Amino acid sequence: MAKEHLAPVWSRAFDIEVDHGEGAYLVDVTGRRYLDFTCGIGVTNTGHAHPRVVRAIQAQAARLIHGQIGTVTARSVLELTDELLTVCPPSIDTFFFSNSGAEAVEAAVKLAKQATGRTNIITFEGSFHGRTHLTMAMTQSKTSYRARYQPLPSGIFVAPYAHCYHCPVAQRTLSATERAALSASCPHDEGRCCGYALERLHWLLKTQTAPEETAAIVVEPVLGEGGYVVPPASFLRELRAICDEHGILLIFDEVQTGFGRTGAFFALEHFGVVPDILVMAKGLASGMPLSCVASRRELMQKWQPGSHGGTYGPNVISAAAAAETIRVMKEERLPENAAARGAQLMYGLRQLQREFPAIGDVRGIGLMVATEFVDAEGRPDKAATQRVVRACAERNLLLLTCGSYENVVRWIPPLVVTAEQIDEALNIFAAALDQVF
Ligand SMILES: Cc1ncc(COP(=O)(O)O)c(C=O)c1O
Numbered sequence: 370m371a372k373e374h375l376a377p378v379w380s381r382a383f384d385i386e387v388d389h390g391e392g393a394y395l396v397d398v399t400g401r402r403y404l405d406f407t408c409g410i411g412v413t414n415t416g417h418a419h420p421r422v423v424r425a426i427q428a429q430a431a432r433l434i435h436g437q438i439g440t441v442t443a444r445s446v447l448e449l450t451d452e453l454l455t456v457c458p459p460s461i462d463t464f465f466f467s468n469s470g471a472e473a474v475e476a477a478v479k480l481a482k483q484a485t486g487r488t489n490i491i492t493f494e495g496s497f498h499g500r501t502h503l504t505m506a507m508t509q510s511k512t513s514y515r516a517r518y519q520p521l522p523s524g525i526f527v528a529p530y531a532h533c534y535h536c537p538v539a540q541r542t543l544s545a546t547e548r549a550a551l552s553a554s555c556p557h558d559e560g561r562c563c564g565y566a567l568e569r570l571h572w573l574l575k576t577q578t579a580p581e582e583t584a585a586i587v588v589e590p591v592l593g594e595g596g597y598v599v600p601p602a603s604f605l606r607e608l609r610a611i612c613d614e615h616g617i618l619l620i621f622d623e624v625q626t627g628f629g630r631t632g633a634f635f636a637l638e639h640f641g642v643v644p645d646i647l648v649m650a651k652g653l654a655s656g657m658p659l660s661c662v663a664s665r666r667e668l669m670q671k672w673q674p675g676s677h678g679g680t681y682g683p684n685v686i687s688a689a690a691a692a693e694t695i696r697v698m699k700e701e702r703l704p705e706n707a708a709a710r711g712a713q714l715m716y717g718l719r720q721l722q723r724e725f726p727a728i729g730d731v732r733g734i735g736l737m738v739a740t741e742f743v744d745a746e747g748r749p750d751k752a753a754t755q756r757v758v759r760a761c762a763e764r765n766l767l768l769l770t771c772g773s774y775e776n777v778v779r780w781i782p783p784l785v786v787t788a789e790q791i792d793e794a795l796n797i798f799a800a801a802l803d804q805v806f
Pocket residue numbers: 410469470471472474497498499500589593594622623624625650651
């Protein structure tokens with residue numbers, strides 16, 4: 370068994386040969402246990418191998434492994450749509466399934482184009498939507514995702530994301546501490562957002578893509594790969610208003626923010642904004658490959674039958690895992706636990722921020738939390754961030770980074786994480802900070 374036969378294109382955060390996972394832990398082939406605060410990049414929200422999800426997978430596998438939806442309709446798929454109806458906003462009542470997040474984002478854009486008869490899409494700086502050609506073109510979080518793949522599909526226009534810590538207006542007028550405080554108050558910004566990002570968006574609609582040729586605005590309600598940024602609520606509410614005024618469809622990419630991650634079933638609940646199209650993946654099926662485009666029936670009816678589809682979506686085992694995932698989340702109140710443990714984590718990180726000025730910003734919502742590292746001049750410090758992540762891994766805590774400068778440590782523990790495990794992680798992080806600084 371030699372690792373050199375795996376394609377090197379996969380960048381690898383750690384060199385760990387994993388044997389199995391249990392709840393918040395990964396166990397390697399030597400028996401070493403790691404507290405896994407990466408969750409397979411925000412996927413295993415119910416923890417590794419939740420016994421109820423495992424049983425649902427086993428039971429479905431014994432009955433049927435593949436039931437192609439163009440041919441038959443499997444019961445697990447209908448069970449899943451029943452469960453989704455209980456957690457989606459009431460207007461969202463019709464579902465299309467595929468396998469990965471990128472596939473679902475592409476599908477949402479295809480739906481928007483057919484439903485509106487328009488060609489163009491607006492996305493945001495810092496966004497990540499996937500690695501297919503269309504979703505690469507929609508991705509602005511790092512050039513490494515796009516470099517040497519150009520030219521990419523056209524018709525994609527990019528506006529700034531509302532990011533109080535990095536906002537150019539706030540950078541001119543506020544100190545770093547004031548910006549961190551503003552960023553921490555999001556989404557409840559109470560009218561303190563300067564409106565820079567929205568001003569640029571209005572300008573984009575005047576100068577680059579006219580509203581009548583714009584099919585959709587696609588946005589992550591909390592920015593993921595781009596740095597775990599919670600925007601002011603006014604930002605998303607104004608996007609809704611712009612879309613309503615011009616007949617543009619609002620698409621929320623909740624691939625990373627969905628399924629309890631932010632302390633609500635979907636992040637949209639924090640902002641009081643309902644999109645026209647909701648995209649889900651990652652936490653949906655606890656690690657089985659499944660993604661979903663959800664919308665209202667009237668809009669889905671404009672999607673020409675046969676003009677989109679696929680062999681595998683929805684895999685019937687993934688559907689069974691997803692239906693049980695939703696039941697587990699409701700019964701074990703996992704979004705509520707995410708909110709409580711997230712508050713505990715952010716409190717602990719803010720205490721550490723006082724001791725270590727290299728932590729420029731602590732921000733987040735629920736269990737989608739970021740610590741951004743800066744040098745003495747306030748510039749992004751990627752090298753220090755990497756040293757901190759390595760020092761944590763040496764102490765058996767796994768963390769990933771994100772952000773355009775790769776200077777953000779992201780905290781994405783499973784939603785089953787306990788108060789003791791959060792304390793354990795904070796203690797390890799404190800020891801790592803002591804070592805690095
Ligand atoms: C917000 C968002 N959208 C889309 C994707 C792409 O998902 P996938 O890797 O399953 O294609 C990701 C993956 O990280 C994501 O975070």
